[in-house]
Amino acid sequence: QVQLVESGGGLVQAGGSLRLSCAASGRTLSSYTVGWFRQTPGKEREFVAGVTWSGGTTNVADSVKGRFTISRDNAKNTVYLQISSLKPEDTAVYYCAASGISSYIYTSQSGYHWWGQGTQVTVSS
Secondary structure (H helix, E strand, O other), rough: EEEEEEEEEEEEEOOEEEEEEEEEEOHHHHHHEEEEEEEOOOOOOEEEEOOOOOOOEEEEEOOHHHOEEEEHHHHEEEEEEEEOOEEEEEEEEEEEEEOOOOOOOOOOOOHEEOOOOOEEEEEOO
């Protein structure tokens, strides 16, 4: 079992930056692919970025490419999502999730077994 806790969300002005963290406990996160998703009310969770176990391969959704960067520090059992040039449409609850595999990045929620509770990001215009 992997417990995931997101942090780093908050209220920020458009154009600003945030770094979200996803910290794991219970088991090491270093064996698993980790993804970040976001969700707004009434919509399905949207994949935004993923990273394989070593950090050597990443996948960032086209809709946020160039502004979102995913990375990980396995020594700290933590995965990060750096968000820059924030836009009001980035407002959402951001979730991290761990897959049961290490070297493939699913872009669908169904590929992930463990989820955090989410952190709210609100971008004001």
